[in-house]
Each structure stands twice: as structure tokens, then as C-alpha cells.
Amino acid sequence: MTAQGDTRDEPVLYAETGTRPWILLFGPVLAVAGMGLESLAPGGVSVSLWLGVGLLVFLYTLVLLRSRRRFLRVELTPSVLVQGTTRLPMSQVTSLxxxxxxxxGVRVLGDGPVVPRRLQPVVLRLSDGTRAVAWARDGAGLRRALEDLLRTRAAS
Incomplete structure (x- = not known):
């Protein structure tokens, strides 16, 4: 890890991006489907209307995608656990x-007061004796990656 907290040179042991990029297709698909259905009706297609609707839905989903990727991102490297915009040094984690x-009632890592909906909690024991809750869509996968890392760290 560099002085600025850059972990790009480290192997990623576990990662979740927060959401999939295919959600951006919803706006264009909606516009094409709307134009297709409207072409069956008398009076012709309102192309500019459907392009506007498709663009608005696309922009909304773009904002949604960017915020989910920022606040629901999970990444584990040998030196840091990233939960949203929170970075927890792995040197502070002693056990699960x-x-x-x-x-x-336990402090939740990340940017919210509770574990985000549809995500599974993983309770960590920290070096100061407190507990913290990490979370991931695949809680069991994050738990396995953390256990492997802690086991490797204890063996060395």
C-alpha cells in the first residue's frame, strides 16, 4: 500500500461492484419498445417523445448506477477492506x-446506519475489542475470503 492508500498493486481477494452495468439498457429498450408499440397505433410514431423518455430514463439509471457503485462497493485486499466509501485497514481486524x-446496535461499516437491504452482514472483531459489521451481497463469500486472509496472516 502506498502512502496515499492506493491498493491497486495488491491482489483483490473479494470484490462486488454494487450493481451491474446492463441496467443502463433499460431506457433505450423502453424507448424502442414504446416506438414499436406506438407504430401499431393509428397516427404514427412520436419519435422525439420516445427518444426523450429513453434519455430521461437512461440519465436516471446512470445516476442510480453511479451512486450504487460508490456506496455499495465491496473490495477486500490483504491490507484493506473497502465498504462503500469507508476503508478499514485489515490490521485492525482480529477475528470474525x-x-x-x-x-x-453494532457499528456498521460503510455510509449508512444499518446494513443495506438485501445484503448479508459479517460481524468483525477489531483490535480495540469492539465489533463492526461488514456486508456483502454474498455474505458467505466475503466471510470465506476474510477467514482465508486471517488464517494466512496468522500462519506467517
Whole structure:
């Protein structure tokens, strides 16, 4: 890790982008489908209307995609766990809590007060004795990657 916190040279052990880019196709597909259906009706197609609708939906989904990629991103490298815009140095993580451990009232990593909807929690024990909740769409996959990293770190 460089002085500025750059982890690009490190291997990525686990990653989730937050959302898939195919969602951007919704606006153009909607516009084409609307023009296709309207062509079956008498009076012709309002091409400019459908292009405008497609563009507005595209711009909305672009904003949605960018915000989800920023705030729901998960990345684990040997030196840092990234949860949204929060970066937790892995040197602070000492162990994982059992999967069924209650996590209400525990500090959630990332940018919100609770684990984001449809994401699974992974409770971490930190070096200062406190707990923190990491999260991922595939909570079991993140847990396995963290366990492997902690096991490798303990062996060396």
C-alpha cells in the first residue's frame, strides 16, 4: 500500500461492484419498445417523445448506477477492506464473529446506519475489542475470503 492508500498493486481477494452495468439498457429498450408499440397505433410514431423518455430514463439509471457503485462497493485486499466509501485497514481486524451472532446496535461499516437491504452482514472483531459489521451481497463469500486472509496472516 502506498502512502496515499492506493491498493491497486495488491491482489483483490473479494470484490462486488454494487450493481451491474446492463441496467443502463433499460431506457433505450423502453424507448424502442414504446416506438414499436406506438407504430401499431393509428397516427404514427412520436419519435422525439420516445427518444426523450429513453434519455430521461437512461440519465436516471446512470445516476442510480453511479451512486450504487460508490456506496455499495465491496473490495477486500490483504491490507484493506473497502465498504462503500469507508476503508478499514485489515490490521485492525482480529477475528470474525459467528454467522448467527446478533449485529443490531453494532457499528456498521460503510455510509449508512444499518446494513443495506438485501445484503448479508459479517460481524468483525477489531483490535480495540469492539465489533463492526461488514456486508456483502454474498455474505458467505466475503466471510470465506476474510477467514482465508486471517488464517494466512496468522500462519506467517
Amino acid at each position: 464473529r459467528p454467522p448467527d451472532e446478533e449485529h443490531h
